[in-house]
Amino acid sequence: MDSVLYTLPETVQEQNDVVAYYYIELPRETDVLKKAGTLAVGQTIGTWIPVPGITDEIREKYMGRVVNVFDVPSVDLEPQVTEETQKYIIQIAYPAVHFGGDFPLLLTSLLGNDASTSAQVKLLDIIFPKEYAQEFSGPRFGIQGIREYLGIWDRPVLLNMIKPCTGLTPEEGAKIFYQVALGGIDLIKDDELLGDPAYSRPEERVKAYRKAAEAAAEVTGERVKYFVNVTSGSSRIMENVKRAVDAGADGIMVNFATAGYSTLKQIAEAAGVPVLGHAAGAGMYYEGTLNGMASPLAVGKLARLAGADIVMVNTPYGGYPLRHQKYMQTLGQLTLPWYHIRPSMPSIGGGVHPGMVEKYVREAGTDIVLAAGGAVQGHPGGATAGARAMRQAVELVMEGGDFEEKSREKKELTEALDKWHYVR
DSSP: OOTTTBOOHHHHTTTTEEEEEEEEEEETTSOHHHHHHHHHHHTTTOOSSOOTTOOHHHHHHHOOEEEEEEEESOOOSGGGOOSSEEEEEEEEEEEGGGTTTOHHHHHHHHHSTHHHHTOOOEEEEEEOOHHHHTTOOOOSSHHHHHHHHHTOOSSOEEEEEOSSSSSOOHHHHHHHHHHHHTTTOSEEEOOTTOSSOTTSOHHHHHHHHHHHHHHHHHHHSOOOEEEEEOOOOTTTHHHHHHHHHHTTOSEEEEEHHHHOHHHHHHHHHHOSSOEEEEOTTTHHHHSOSSSSBOHIIIIIIHHHHHTOSEEEEOOTTSSSOOOHHHHHHHHHHHHSOOTTOOOOEEEEOSSOOGGGHHHHHHHHOSSSEEEESHHHHTSTTOHHHHHHHHHHHHHHHHHOSOHHHHHTTOHHHHHHHHHHOOOO
16 A cells, blocks of 8 residues: 555644545445545646656655545445445545645635546545644634623623615614614624625614614613624625724624635634624535535534634524534534634524523523524514513523423513414
8 A cells, every 4th residue: 555645543643734534425346445545646736647747755745645434334344235335434634735724725625626526525524733723813702702892791692683684774774773772682783695785885884883772772771782794705895894893893794605714714813803704605515415515614613713703503493404413513613622713602593582592502502692583573562572582581591490481471572482482
């Protein structure tokens, strides 16, 4: 076996190599070791045919190497194989010198070239060595910093997104903002569909919404923070960030699934305020079974590495068929200890209403943002009552005891549960 093309995990640990885990299905007769080797070469120094100029030095320094191949299920005896295709998990180590702290080149190296032209593979995970991870700062605030920024320590954070999603001028949106703010919401953000249209520029929303936040604070004593969506093309997005921050934005929101991880990283490094990364459209990364990447990687690990302080994640409970296991793994990728990189605060979205609060806290803990949209503006008593119902639900869950019984003492919460029901 070629000692340059194939290596052991222990050897990889000694080098600054990024290790990619792939899932692949092959015809039963295919030599998987040869296929893995071809992938490792094709993703680094070679093409589908031998070319001149590849020296032993180049192979030693710059070629990818096959670390491991696992059969799924594990098969060691030939008679045990009966299907026409065989499933595998392949580990390949890539020299980090090829891409450094550059997301586009990292993902091109792991999912471009052979992985997009001659092999159908799904990227399951990426193991980053400590030395390589130093290329990234990660979240500037993280969970602890977000709590300090908001002054909220002992409960989940409550977020609302302005509805309707689009079509509102800043002045019209500010009226809804004010009504929501009166109900005790902590954060208000734009819907992911509202970015930088001619009728509602981000900096104009910041100015209008700040006035609404200050007016509501005179009534409640609490000033709601506003995260403005700056998502746009590369020629405009950093200008949007600057104008929004200069206008007094409390936080920045960007849809990294469409704007890109490198754009998220650039914003996180430059904004100076917390950054909320939204994953709208991320399904194109992970819905395929034989291509793309796994959802905990696409929405969790890479978003955190890029610097999102808060990451909007989907759940299995809002109508989208996300597997519960993947949902929980995504939460882990965002929050578990990882070198110097601060944890990102998960923001739970999609079908969130007061009757779901206890379930979310039980599964995900209290270091989360609960993002309720329609359950606030769609409350029978209006947006203020909807926000108040969410706050009441959180407070009762944090008190403990019989939630369903105690909820009947709260008018707005009772109305919400009558409409959306309590979910254990």
